[in-house]
Structure formats: C-alpha cells, structure tokens
Amino acid sequence: MKSNREKNILDRRTFIKNTTAAGVSAAVVNGSSLAAGMMVARSATAAGTQGIRRVICLYVPDGAPVKGKNRWLPTGNLNLVDTSLPLEGVKQDCIFFKQTLISDKNGTGCGGHANTDKAFGGIGQQSTYDVELAKAIGDASPFPSLQLGIQSRGKGGLTSPTKKNGNTILYENNPIAAFNRLFGSSGSTGGNSGSSSNTQLSKQRIVDIHKAELDALKRSLGSAERSKLAEHLNSVKKLEDRLEASMGNEGPSACSTAGWNSSNFVYSATNKSRFTREAQLQMDTSVLALQCNLTNVISISLGNHQAEQVIPTLTHNNIDYHKCIHGGNINAFIEMRAYLSEQVAYLIKSLKNAKDEFGESLLDSTLVIQSSDMGDGNVHSSIDAPIMLAGGGSSVRSGRVISAARHTSVFDTASELLGVSNKVIKYGQGPVTGVIA
C-alpha cells in the first residue's frame, strides 16, 4: 500500500508520461486560449497499462416502463424487449441487471425526483461515484474527469447526477464548448509555430500568481470557505500540470479530431429540438477524449429528470418526455425510452469501433455504467431500475442478465475491475456476483 506521497509521485509520473505520449504540444497551447488551446494526442506510443482503465457513468433519467410488464429487461435468453431493442447490435457486450433497487447507502430504496445524485450513488454519501473515482485515478490524466450533458439542466436545482462534497456539479451542455476545452477551437491537427516557449513560461506566471493569491486568501478563512479555496487551488494546479507536461513536446499525430462536428452544428441553449445531434456530439467527444488519453472518467447526463425534451423524429413528436411518462400513454413512454436506448447504443458502438493506442477496441478497456434515478418512471419507484454495464472485454462476463440487489453495487464492481477497490469507498455491497470473469 503506497503512501500518499509515493502515490502522488507515481501518479504524477504516469501523468507526465501520459500527456507526453499523448503529445500535448507546447506549440498548440500557443494557439487560442490557454486552456482551450490544448491540441492533444499526437503520439501513438503507449502511455499507460492495458486492461480496463476507464469508466463512463451514464445517467438516463426517469427509469423505464418496468412496472407490471417490464419493458426494458431482456429475457433470460437475452431477447431484448420494447425499450432495449435498439441495443441489439451490442447486447453481447452488455450485462443487464434485474430486480435492482435504486438505493441509498444503507440499501433502502430512494428512487424518485430530486436529489438526482442518487443515480451515481450519492444518497448518504458526500460525493458520487464518478467523483470518488476521479479522485483515485484522475491525477494521472490531463483532465481528471469530464461531465458532459445533453439538456441536463432541469428546472429547479438538484438535477445533476454528480455531487462533490455535498455540492452539485453541473454538466457542460454545449458540445462545442466541451470540445474546445479539450481540443482547442482550431480543432485540427498540426500545431502552430511561434514563440511557444515564451508563451508557455509567461502563462505559467499567471498560474503562479493565482496560487499565491489563493494562499493569501485562505489564511483569513473559516473551514467551509477554506475547502472551497482548496478546490480552486486544485483546479489551478491541474492547469499548471498540463502546462508543464506540454513543454517541448512534438510528435506525430495519431489521435485525430478531424471529422468531429463535420456538419458544423451551432449550439443554442434555448433550442431544445436537437437532442439527438447534441447527444452524438457529446458522445463523439467522449470517445475522442478517451482515445487521446485526456481523461479516464467521463460522466454523461442524457437529459434531466424533468424530461422536457421533445424528439421531432418520433411518432410521438409533440409530447415532451415527462408527459410521455405520466400522461397515461404507455406507447409514448415506450417510444421515448427506446429512443434513449438508441443513444446509449450509439455510444457503445462508437466505443467498440474506436481503437486505443494498442490497436484494441476502446470498449474493451472501458466500462460503461448505465444508471438512473428510478425504476418505473411513471410511479417513481425504486425497484427494477434499468441498470446496465457494458464493455470491459474479456474481464467481464458480458451478454447476460444478472441479479443485482442495489445499483450501488455496480459501482463497486467497476472499482474491482479497475483494481481500485482499496482506493475508492464502497457504495453498495461490493462487486455483483457473476460479473467478473
């Protein structure tokens, strides 16, 4: 068991190696803005180890139509039903959990609206699973974690599935801004020349100044505000890490972002009619981010619990999702929930088709955990929640339907598969039986 200091050094070395290998280029930083200009991932050489090393936590709001006749859970023979049909092409890569309860820390059911962080294990805990995971493995990445949303901002508060130290963490809904933060607004390969090392050094100064200012501020504070500033300081240091790692790195490009948003989608926060396009862009960005080793922990929020999206391409294209669920029209609920499964399928397929630096399918080294805040969306129940695990390659016994008493145990399963069970707190009852090969 390594000491914290040793762990930090190791993580830091891994981090430098990762970003070096990923080829975070100084030249790139010179481009647009300090953080947004991080054109990353040039080198094809291996950085980290093989095996399962990344997790995508995917929140699909409002459960599924499962009460009475369960229209999500496949049969024992893996015959898919109404709302899981779209996963046909990837079902062998998935484990579908049955009789799963959306539960709190103690195993009591807590499904329903509000306190959405329940989806990622937040009830009874200070932070959700994705946050704890990022704490454990995030230091080794240029971006310890990402939170990408698709219309994830519901009315009223508490609509985010992620929580850190008791505070809601909101997701980035603008796919363009999310991409730019990671890859720069130029977005294309080929660095910019220029006085890059000068710019590097001077930008390091900004970070130094902010660190000094935060230290000075901290001295006059009570503990709540001090922990706020500690987070702030971490954020500044993370940028500093990226800057340091990017100094003097050049290399051939292998992680290309060309082709992203080829239709030049322009985002508008008030135009809610383009859910599909936004979802696909965010998922494309996720795949790229993993491929380029920019991060290993991604959280995606596919809508929000208030469910006000309308999907123009559906038959029921003039009802928002909420009304689909509660309006007494089971077919509307089914069609919309199936649509959401299509988006999930898109993600899994994209991961499957993408290759990592070892030439392996990204899906083999990634776990996708689909979670929710409810079992049946119409009655806000806790039981029979549509929880699913995809990916993991041969380490996972995929293509099955397995019982999992609590959804929180699926997170524990992920910790086990990543080999971080001793670093991340237990959320449920430990790994679900029958998942790990």
Add this chain to the structure above:
Amino acid sequence: MKIARYSMRMIVAAGAVLSLTACVGEPGNASSAAPISSATTSSATPASSIPASSISSVASSAPSSQTPLTGDSVRGKELYEGSAYSCINCHGKTGQSPLPVFPNIDPSKSELLHSTTGNRIWGLAEYITAFMPAPDKCDAQCGADIASYIETWVSSGSSSSSGNAAEVCEVDSVAYGRRQLRLLSRAELTETLKDLTGYTLKPVDLGIPNDAVVEGFVNHTRSFVTQAHYDSYIAAAESAAKYAESKDFAGIIDCSAKNLTQCADAFTANYASKVFRRPLTNEEKNRYSSIITASANAKAGLTFALHAILSSPNFLYRSELGVDVATIRAQIDDVNKTRQQPTQSQGQQKILATLEGASLGLMNATARRLNQNQTYGKNVKSVFPFSNDNIIVVRAKGAKVGGKWPILELKIDGTSIGKATINKDTYAQYTFKVKNLNVQTGLLKVQNIRGNGSAEKNRFVEFTAIKFGTPATTTTTTGPSNTTLVAKPSNNIDSDAYVLSQYELATFLAYTFTGSTPDNALLNAAKNWTLDTPDNIQKQVTRLLNTEKAKTHFGNFGAQWLHADNILDVSKDTDLFPDFTPQIRDAMAREIREIFKTVVFDGNQPINAIFDDFSFLNKPLADYYGVSGPMNNNFVRVNNLNTRGGVLGSGAFMAGLAGLDESSPIKRAVSVRENLLCQPLPPMPTDIDSARDDAETALQDFIDSQGGTITNKQNFHFLTKDAPCSDCHREFINPLGFGMEDFDAAGRPRSKDANNLNIDLMGELIGTESLTDGNVKAFEGTMGLSQILKDSTQVPRCFVQKGFRSVMGVGHKYYDHIAQDAPDLSDAEKAGYACALSKMSDAMKSNNMNAKAAFEALGISDVVRYRKLY
C-alpha cells in the same frame, strides 16, 4: 368560507381512520425491503399479497410481548428525513404536517391506538413499524430508530412550537448574515467584464459553467471553482484582454507617454484596484507590476496583466468575509484620529504703520546710512500704538568688511528688542518682535553696533523703511471643515462577529442593486469611509437605484422570481401555433420584466400592482395577442386589457407553464403556490402504489365515455384523482390550476379549446395565507385569480422572503428544503433573518407597499454589514 372537513389536528389516539394509501410505498416487494422482524409480521400473510387498504390481517399479530429494541435517534432522523420513506414530506420537519390529511405528531404520546386494531395499545416504535408508511416497509429497528428520533422533539420543546418561533424579532437585537465568499455568476461576470473592459462575454460559448440555482434563484454561496470553471475563466480573461488590446486599452489605462515602470505603477495603483474592488497590497502590486515591467513593451505587458488579473480569485469572488469587530474598531479609531489632527495655519503679518521717505527724514537720499556705532533715533509713540504683541520690520542692507557683516540692534525706551545680522548687500526685511513691552515714551533707537569683529567704520547699514505691525498668527483647526467622524460598530455587536469592510460593502451594494462592479463613486465612498451609517449607506443605495443598470438588474430578479425564462426554451407544437416564433418568445420574456420593473420603479406603486390588467407590448406581441396600440418594436404600456395583463395574464407565465399543445394547470398552480405565495408543496411521493399499466386503458375508457374528447381539465383530474396523488392535487393544485384554463398553451385567452369544448373557468384558491389555513376563495378565470392575489397580504410577505433570499444567498428559514446535503440554519441565525424580514416589511408598509422600499431596507440593515461564521 372554511371547508368543513375532518380536523387537521387529528390525534392518533382519538382513533380516526388514517388514509394509509397516502404517501405509501409498495406493499412489500419482499426482495427489496429490509428484513422484517418476526415479532411484527404475521407469518400467515405474505406481504406482497396485501392490498393497501386492508390492514387488519397484519395488525392482528400482536407484538405486545416483544422486547423493545434500542432506537438510534441519529439514524432515526436520517430515516425520517430521507427519501426512502419521506416521513418529513407528509408529517413535517418536527411533526407539524403541511397537509391536512395527515395528523401532526405529538412526540409526547407513548400510547397509540389504530382504527383497525380496536383497543390495542401500540408503542410509538411498534406503531411506526406496523403501519408506517405501509406494512413491511419499515422494520422493527427502523421503527425504533424513528421513534427515538421523534422523542427528541420533546426535549427540544418543538412540540409546543408552531415552527414560527423564529419569526419573533426582538427589539434592539442585531441580525448577522453569513460570512462567505460568493463566486460571480454568469450575469455578474458578463456585466463586470463589460464595465471593466468593454468586452462582451458570451458565457455559453466559452463554457462558463451554468449557475447554481437554489430554490429558484442563482446562488453561488457554496459554489467552488472546478476545473471546468477555472479553464473557462482563463479563457474568458484572455478574450477580454485581447479585446482591450485591440482597443488600445481605452477606458483602462493610457501608457503612451509612460515607460514600463510608470505604466506598471499606474496600472496597479488605479485600474487594478477597480478589478479587485479594493486597493491592492504591496505584495499584490508587485506581482502584477513585474508582469508589465518584464514584458517587451507596454502593450504586451498590459494584455498579459489583464489576462492574469481578470481571472484572479480576488476578482472572481465577492468577498463577504468582513473584518473582526475589534480590528474594525481600531481601524476606525485611527481614521478618526487623523480627521481630528489639529492643523496649524499661518496667518499673515499685518503692517499698520511705515516710516519711509520723508517720515524717515530722507530728503534726496533713498536710504539712511548707519556707519558702525551710529544710531538713528525717533520717537515713534505717535507713529504706532504699541500693544502686547507687535513687530518692527526694517528694510536694510549691509556692507561686509573684514569678513564680517554689520549687526543692527533696536531698542525702545532703552530696552533692547533684538539684534539682527544684516548679512546681505541687497535690501531685505528684518523683523523684530516687540512682546509684552510697556511702551512709555516710545523712543526707538536703531543702532549699527559693533559685534565681535574689528571696529570698522565702513561696516555700514543702510535702511529705507521701518514698518510697524502685528505678527502672523498661528491658528489651530480640527481638520477640514467637511470632515465627520466615522461611526463605530455599536457596542452590542457580538465579539465573534465580523464587519464588512468599506470595500466589501461597496461591492455588496453594487451587485445587489446594479448587478455589476462598484462604480467610481461607490469606490470613493468606500475610500473615504462614508459607508458607515445606515443613513450614509442609504444615500448610495438611492443613487444606485436611479441607474439604468438597476432597472435591468431588478427586471432580471423579477424574471427569476416568476421563472419567466421558461418561455425561451419551452417546446411548442408549431403546427398548432405557427405564430409562436422565437421573436414572440423574446418579446414575452421582455413583457413580464417590464411589468415588474414599472411596478418597482415608477411612482410609488404597491407590489401587488403586478396583477393589474396592463402590460408592456411591442407591435409584434400586441398583434399576437390581438391588442391594439403599440406601433413599432418599442415596448409601450397598454392599460385596461381586461382579459389579460399583469404577471399572471402574461405570455411568459401562461405559455411558459404549458405543454406543447395544451396548458399545464399543474405547473401554473404550483408556480402560484411556490413563487407568489411561498407555499411549497411536498415533493412528489416515491413508490406510488398504483398499477399504471391500467391507467392508459382507464383513461381511454373515460374518454370514450365522454364522447371521444375531453377537456384538459378532465384529463388532469382523471390522472390525479387517486391517492396518493389526490392528497395534494385535490385541494392545493387542481382547483387553483383549473381556474386558469382560460389561457391556452400559447398564452392567449380562450373560451373553447381545440376540440371546441367549453372551458370551465371556475377555480378555487384553498389556503390563502398558509396551505392549511382552510380559507377558500373562489374565482373565475385568470383575471379573477389576479384580483384575489392583488388583495392578498401573503403576496407581499412572500415577495419579501424571495427578495431576501436572492440578495443574501440563503432563505430565512432554510437553505434548500429538498436537497439532502443542504446546511441547516441555527435558531439564532433564523431569528436574525426574521428581524431583517420584518424591517423589509415595515419599510414596505410605510411606503405604500412599494417594492423598492423593501430592498432599500435590506441594503442598509445590519444583516448585511455584520457577519458570522455559522
């Protein structure tokens, strides 16, 4: 008219029937529920087969011989308040139920009866286990824990409190706000960057994270800077810096005639203190100076310095940390001492009589010569009336001989009044003081005496005039005439309190009243320490409220309060409503802001005027509504609209709180309850016990029975008529919402719906002050409801609460009533806030219920100036 219904304050022991289907979970899904101890369940009846309404078979097992378990009240509180059982939703935080269908819990009762078990006496823990929230949901340990928690209410005396204890405001008590850092919101950051650099930030494009919203208002009192935040701030600062560079830093600094050091000094002394909203310390100045001085040129240096300073934590956080009371008192003492420092002012000497020319006996000569040892004498009593304090000034020059200058001595009546060395060969004035000399004869003798040097006849003095007068006086004054002493915090401020510094207060006032950074006048007021008393602060508040910025800012407050911006992204059926364009949406968002703004700022209107039948429309919106008057794109006031108008009858309210094709009586009713009346409804229950698969069939059957079409009202009634939904819908939501059905989903009045069915206008507001007061007010249509709200005393009360929350970043009773991780407020904190609220209300009452008065009262109140670490 009070509704006759069973008593709201039912005591369980009276044996009344409880509605067990309300707030109830599924009747035991055996695989998921916690294991049930055998003592409480009848092994004969498997839990899953029990229909909710039939309890007797479970209750027939009598656990009266069960050994009591030890309850853990801490765990019990978690269970009581947690979302698994949600006892708190139905029974209230300390047993005061927000709903009439649920009895209050009397924590001192240890013997309970239940209607289905005759005379059998239950202990509290057993009762909970057996019946709450449904059989087999909460096991024996769970029951014991919750019972143990409920028992703690007795010792805290909450059984006797109505939950309103915090609303009593003690006279002379001081209210303390929270000591905190607040991150700038998206809007604040945008306005501030605009004011400081001219740059227009597009937060969504740059990935500035969404604002945290608590209870409907933007609230960054607990937000921290995540990596996404920091990356975006860096990007924003860089963009702003580049913009400033492109404009040659106009409005920021002019370094064209300065070298790098001078430029750096000017930057850190002036502009930087505007960014930090306070003067910089020397350390801080050095950091930014060295950026500039190390750069190739001023342009590069300034761009870089701006990039750094506009993403600095000292810029990003509004500080409400304050200075501890003792230090502030000492600082004020220093300032006051400086203001009282006596200053010496030199008056001028006054010459009252002169001997020169003829009166000096000079005919043709210009000067009288005195060789060494020579004397000039004259009786000067008639020339000048000597008093106690006089001067004699001699205009003379001398000749230096043998290395020495002549010495002049004056005597009056034989008394020497002084010697002076005449040490110039050009004329100069030599002054002699005559003090306290009783001049009798008045014989003046002016003699060129021999000093220490050799006797030299030619060591002469020549003089041209002898003047007599009064000396310059030294007067002592106590500082500049317009100085007042700074008021110190009064003695009843607690020693563990903090006082906002002048600059922090300036910042608070600026963002509260204008939504942006303090202007020069405010910063100067802080510098001169004139934000020290309520009266002085009021002057600034009044000034700020008169700005255009303030009007826009309060328009946005109104929009948050009324959730107006739903209108911008709510989905609509474009086939049904083809003229509901983005322009109409924008116009509606503007309309409701203008309605609110005029009531706040124009004249001295009461807040409830927001319900009058007027509006602000431009031509496109007027055409959309079928109203005449407005001629172009400018928004103008239109009165007497009759069927629409006010915030309720506005597009943003009606179309924003509606679905794609039909209105949403539920959303509208909930909005009235929660936003206008401050009557929060319990959250939707979880684990609703209904087989919803049948709901669709039942609904279709009903529609068929009505001839194939039903109204929106019929639809929503049908979907909510059963327990547990009906507990809230039947009284608090549906009658209220159904009375607003005279507005369609696109915000226009109607008497028939899309299926040509008549709209039933009748509605009822049940619970006019609090949800459970039993008052009922019937009304007809939206404007009927508007009239009720216009007369309501609860609306202004609620407005004050919302205003307080928006400004202070916390509610007066809670931070967030649903979030599991929300901090609790202590009784002392709540008591202070109650006082602040009553000041706001009193100010409104003294000002025709005008909204501005409430905000002014808050701005000058002690809850703003004095802070504590809660």
